[in-house]
Amino acid sequence: MIKTVLRRSLLSGAAALFLQGFSVAALSQSVDCEANTSIHCGSAPSAVFDANGRLWTAFVQSEQVFVSYSDDQGTSYSEPVAVNPIPEDAEHNGENRPKIIVDQDGTIYISWTLKTSPRFTGEIRFSRSTDGGKSFEAPRTINDDNLFAGHRFETLYQNQAGHLYLTWIDKRDLEAHLADDREYAGAAVYYAVSKDQGKTFSDNYRVADHSCECCRIAIAPRGPENIAILWRQIFGETTRDHAIAVLTPNGATLETHRASYDEWQIDACPHHGPTMVQSSLSGDYHMSWFTNGDLHQGIYYGKFSFDSQQPDQVYRVDGSPGAGHPYLGEFNDTLHLIWKGFDGEQSTVQLIRSFDDGASWTDPTVLATTTQGSDHPLVVTHDDGLYLSWHSDEYGYVFQKFTDRSESLSSD
Amino acid sequence: MNMAMSFKNLLIEVRVYPVTSTRHRKSVVWQQLVLALLLAVASYSHADNFKPFTADSFAEIKASFQGSEFLVGLWSVDCPPCLVELNMMGALLENNPDLPFVLISTDPISDRESAMEFLEDFNLHGRESWMFADSFTERLRFSIDPNWYGELPRSYFFDSEHVMQSHSGIMTMELLAKWFDRELSL
Numbered sequence: 001m002i003k004t005v006l007r008r009s010l011l012s013g014a015a016a017l018f019l020q021g022f023s024v025a026a027l028s029q030s031v032d033c034e035a036n037t038s039i040h041c042g043s044a045p046s047a048v049f050d051a052n053g054r055l056w057t058a059f060v061q062s063e064q065v066f067v068s069y070s071d072d073q074g075t076s077y078s079e080p081v082a083v084n085p086i087p088e089d090a091e092h093n094g095e096n097r098p099k100i101i102v103d104q105d106g107t108i109y110i111s112w113t114l115k116t117s118p119r120f121t122g123e124i125r126f127s128r129s130t131d132g133g134k135s136f137e138a139p140r141t142i143n144d145d146n147l148f149a150g151h152r153f154e155t156l157y158q159n160q161a162g163h164l165y166l167t168w169i170d171k172r173d174l175e176a177h178l179a180d181d182r183e184y185a186g187a188a189v190y191y192a193v194s195k196d197q198g199k200t201f202s203d204n205y206r207v208a209d210h211s212c213e214c215c216r217i218a219i220a221p222r223g224p225e226n227i228a229i230l231w232r233q234i235f236g237e238t239t240r241d242h243a244i245a246v247l248t249p250n251g252a253t254l255e256t257h258r259a260s261y262d263e264w265q266i267d268a269c270p271h272h273g274p275t276m277v278q279s280s281l282s283g284d285y286h287m288s289w290f291t292n293g294d295l296h297q298g299i300y301y302g303k304f305s306f307d308s309q310q311p312d313q314v315y316r317v318d319g320s321p322g323a324g325h326p327y328l329g330e331f332n333d334t335l336h337l338i339w340k341g342f343d344g345e346q347s348t349v350q351l352i353r354s355f356d357d358g359a360s361w362t363d364p365t366v367l368a369t370t371t372q373g374s375d376h377p378l379v380v381t382h383d384d385g386l387y388l389s390w391h392s393d394e395y396g397y398v399f400q401k402f403t404d405r406s407e408s409l410s411s412d
Numbered sequence: 413m414n415m416a417m418s419f420k421n422l423l424i425e426v427r428v429y430p431v432t433s434t435r436h437r438k439s440v441v442w443q444q445l446v447l448a449l450l451l452a453v454a455s456y457s458h459a460d461n462f463k464p465f466t467a468d469s470f471a472e473i474k475a476s477f478q479g480s481e482f483l484v485g486l487w488s489v490d491c492p493p494c495l496v497e498l499n500m501m502g503a504l505l506e507n508n509p510d511l512p513f514v515l516i517s518t519d520p521i522s523d524r525e526s527a528m529e530f531l532e533d534f535n536l537h538g539r540e541s542w543m544f545a546d547s548f549t550e551r552l553r554f555s556i557d558p559n560w561y562g563e564l565p566r567s568y569f570f571d572s573e574h575v576m577q578s579h580s581g582i583m584t585m586e587l588l589a590k591w592f593d594r595e596l597s598l
Binding site for chain 1: 488489491492496530547548549550551553558561562564565566580581
């Protein structure tokens with residue numbers, strides 16, 4: 001049997017990106033992925049900074065979720081620690097990745113979706129470390145229906161009050177309807193909350209029926225206690241646009257509104273979830289998403305206000321084919337939007353910025369390119385700026401601050 | 413057939429294992445048998461007709477249908493609506509076995525076993541079938557259609573002059589009848 005030895009050639013820290021105006025090459029190191037567990041070899045990483053400025057990452061390799069940290073902002077990483085000692089089929093793709101949060105006390109929270117054997121089924125898994133990442137508690141399943149049904153596409157979020165929210169796409173209602181020979185479009189959105197730092201979770205609460213089955217959910221704060229979530233929802237029979245809702249820690253969904261009007265009539269899986277951050281300027285919600293609807297095609301930005309209950313400032317970010325997977329971040333009252341595109345030869349990560357709360361946008365800047373396969377690009381927010389978190393076959397894991405660069409590239 | 417062949421190949425390979433003493437001969441034979449069975453099972457599970465889909469494959473598919481109409485169905489094991497479509501296509505092809513239909517799974521070819529299970533369920537496992545064989549999926553998608561955003565199911569009809577028509581979402585019988593310009597029944 002021939003074993004394929006994977007080798008990730010890595011570019012070191014500052015040289016990692018191909019930035020417009022800076023031509024960078026030089027391979028500096030490589031990792032033998034057959035022999036090593038490393039964030040460069042794993043897939044679908046997530047990253048977050050803790051209160052002390054340590055960068056924490058979670059990724060999947062060989063059916064295990066690993067956690068590894070960096071004290072030099074992504075140049076070198078600690079020996080990865082397995083969260084699940086017993087391997088299990090943890091999902092690891094653009095829309096379905098392990099999530100990591102580190103709270104003020106240093107407690108580390110990890111969630112992921114476990115793929116189970118009947119088709120399209122899964123469980124929402126959770127674990128935490130209370131000893132600074134040295135060890136992790138045995139993983140728990142958070143969905144409480146004991147069904148081999150779809151529980152997937154989870155998102156983990158901790159708000160100012162310290163409540164830990166887990167939201168996901170759930171098919172228990174679909175299964176119940178099918179058992180009674182009744183129709184049910186799509187899936188449902190559910191959530192659970194922990195108010196004791198992940199020690200225990202609430203019952204599962206239903207937010208909405210008829211969500212799209214296969215897109216990540218975006219979360220942003222709504223006051224200290226509540227959260228706002230944005231997801232792809234089926235309106236009418238087949239229109240897969242977006243909805244926004246406010247969830248409380250006690251299981252109540254306070255309000256639900258339509259958040260995008262693209263008229264995407266499709267009976268298919270876009271595998272393309274939205275992104276959302278709350279504006280520090282207005283308190284409104286910056287949203288970005290992909291659609292191929294009758295009204296809009298491509299990546300869009302829009303600002304949602306719970307006062308007007310309407311999307312506003314809707315702007316076409318990129319209508320070119322191959323553009324997708326936007327991610328928003330805000331720093332110094334400047335809104336940043338990155339996304340991935342493909343020009344026939346290479347994938348590019350591009351950036352646009354808005355200095356007026358999303359009313360107008362800069363021209364795009366190319367942040368990074370690759371001629372091999374790559375993950376969705378993510379934005380990680382820190383006190384000193386915004387960072388690009390991006391895994392590719394060509395460069396391994398790239399973690400790079402881009403707000404300094406974008407200031408120097410400013411054309412306005 | 414495949415199973416028998418791989419079994420035979422295997423025995424040849426196993427025979428070169430050194431047999432150090434007659435005392436151990438029995439256990440060696442036993443080992444050979446177990447190994448043979450294991451490998452036969454392993455190769456049986458690969459007894460599918462998936463071809464690796466690379467950036468050149470779509471051109472190859474088109475060339476193989478030169479001057480003829482054909483239908484392409486793109487699907488994934490991770491796409492619930494795709495199952496609805498595969499179910500319909502399985503039934504349709506049973507009644508219209510000559511319908512030129514090529515399947516392309518966007519799952520990595522390393523997932524061939526689970527993809528095969530799906531196709532067997534819908535009696536589509538004998539059809540021409542490809543699976544994505546390059547992690548640079550953007551380029552593979554582009555090679556099929558630069559205007560496809562990756563949503564599934566996705567289908568293409570090429571007429572005999574290879575004028576292309578596309579559809580996102582589950583195909584309908586009406587659409588297929590229109591594309592093939594004839595009556596089709598399930």
